[in-house]
Amino acid sequence: MNDMAVHDSETAVAASHTDSNTDDRQSGKRRIEQLSTGRAVWRRLQRNKASMIALTFIVLLVLIAICAPVIATITGHGPTQQYRNSGLTDNGLPVGPNAVFWFGADQLGRDELVCIAYGARVSLLVGVVASICGSLIAVIVGVTAGYFGGLIDDVLSRITDFVMTMPFLLCALALVSVFGASIQMCMFVVVFFSWAVTGRVIRAQVQVLKKKEFVEAARSLGASDSSIIIKDILPNLSETIIVYTTQGIPSCIVFEASLSFLGMGVVPPTPSWGGMLSEAANNSMYMVAPWMVFFPGLFLLMTTLSFNILGDGLRDALDPKSGRRILRKRRKKKGVRALASVVPVVAQISASSDDLAALQEQGMAVSDQTIQKKGR
């Protein structure tokens, strides 16, 4: 992928023709400036409007989650308190959005807005923490399997295959039914089933990387395995790890919400979006109180959408060779073999095509391109 880039230093030179601003162009000077990788990526990301909107929403959501108690104070409603007088009509039905209950109330007279704010904490916590833990496991397994190969690789790959073939939602239900539902259990289940795809991608990349010249050079200088892995291999995996962690967050959030929706995730009365939606679905409550589905559903959708868009944007920004930039080129030059890759797993795998060819000989390649989507 980026053979020459990050290897040793954290800096990359960005020539001014890609990142020049208008001032430079007007003065006619071609200024060459050195940008750190982070700043170059950030600049490229900034040019992607959809990503910036998504990022804004995510920042807002984090603020809402942090300020949940503030929102509770402003509205004067606690997250688990039931307002049977003001929140329910005389018939015992929840009231719709009004000045007191901005997003309406639920069937017990709780404030939907406050519940959503507290639910955001659960969703973000589970999503981010589980995704990071999943990536950590994926890196450990993928690097070990890819770098050392042989028997270790065989065993680890079989385990990865096994986790990938498990019917994950059913197994999650079985696990929860045995150990009881709780937020920790929920997190564990999400992590357990979310590392396999990333692990496989990282393994494939490491297999390619370890044959590169710079690894050979490091080894000939007497570097130990651990030094090669930490100093030479891991920096080259950073893009993959960042992109997969970001894209893992929405699937973890949906997985948690699905479990909570089935009553096997976060235990009420702790507010969670999945739990709120499940309460709305109970006895078709949402038919008379559509706001009970609309607001939590919208927040859930916006969150997953934002993280997905941000993940795509990050992938394009981190690897300028792929994605939309190619599209722009293609319009001018038709017939150029497209590097375009829209689906991440396929993209990453096809990037390491030497490795793929080797796999194909063993008849293994076919299932490598499978993308799993959680929470169906």
Add this chain to the structure above:
Amino acid sequence: MIKNIVKRFVSAVIILLALSIFVFALFYIAPGNPARLIAGEKASQTVLDQVTHNLGLDKPLWQQYLLFVSHALSGNFGISYRNQMPVAGLIASRLPVTFSLVGGAVVLWLLIGIPLGVVSATHPGTWKDRLAQILSQLFISFPSFVLGMFLLYLLYFLPKRHKFTLFPPGGYSQLANGFAQWAWHMTLPWLTLALLMAALYQRLTRAEMMDVLGEDYIRTARAKGLPEHTVIYKHGLRSTLTVLTTQLGADIGSLLSGSIIIEQVFGLQGVGSLAVTSVNTQDRPVIIGVVLLGGFFIVMMNLLVDVLHVALEPTLRK
């Protein structure tokens, strides 16, 4: 090639065995005594011992496991703790619902997803492509239950309020009661599942097609004067089949046990809802049966895909 397939078959069997050990161990270390569950809270110790003995729970774990495997091989997955019915029969009675759901949705999502992907790939950068991309991004992000409930509200409840039944709220009508009734009842669940999956297939088809359309043989096909639609559909789409069948096999396999949420939203009494009920009632034989069945579907679909690839991909035929 046959050697390869046999190898795959063996690994499929090993995965299933591993899965059975996983669920079995899970329930062995689980707290709570199943005998107590059956005998009831007030049963005396002698009754409890009797039930434990009848269930074979007093034997050592490995004996219980071997017994379970040998029974399972002959299609006997034990008796449900709750309603004393054979697990195999219980699951079999739920299968038609799940098969209808997945089968119909597959047709629908292929019909939506692939043409949209082709249009996207042949018109990159135009408004058609943009629109298809935005829609696919949206539906890929949609959690299934949120989409299901939105659709139910829009297509069932709103027409209903105006005294007009567009679609039923859910439930299942047997195929024996007439095809139209069956299809009418399944439309909303199909639509929900199909929209979610079509988004993924649009992306896959688009990425693959864009790759293929830059190939030399496509240029050759155009150069020899073939009409554009022949080039795209006969030569272009043909080479996306490998990726699409791989994904399709994996999706069908996991959906046959994993359409839990859609079944739950639309009140369909399929395998998924059976799993949820048995988890809620701690009905262990049923959970084990459903998990194994789910694993079986996934493994079998993967195997089927591998065999299909040999037929589709001439380079694999040796």
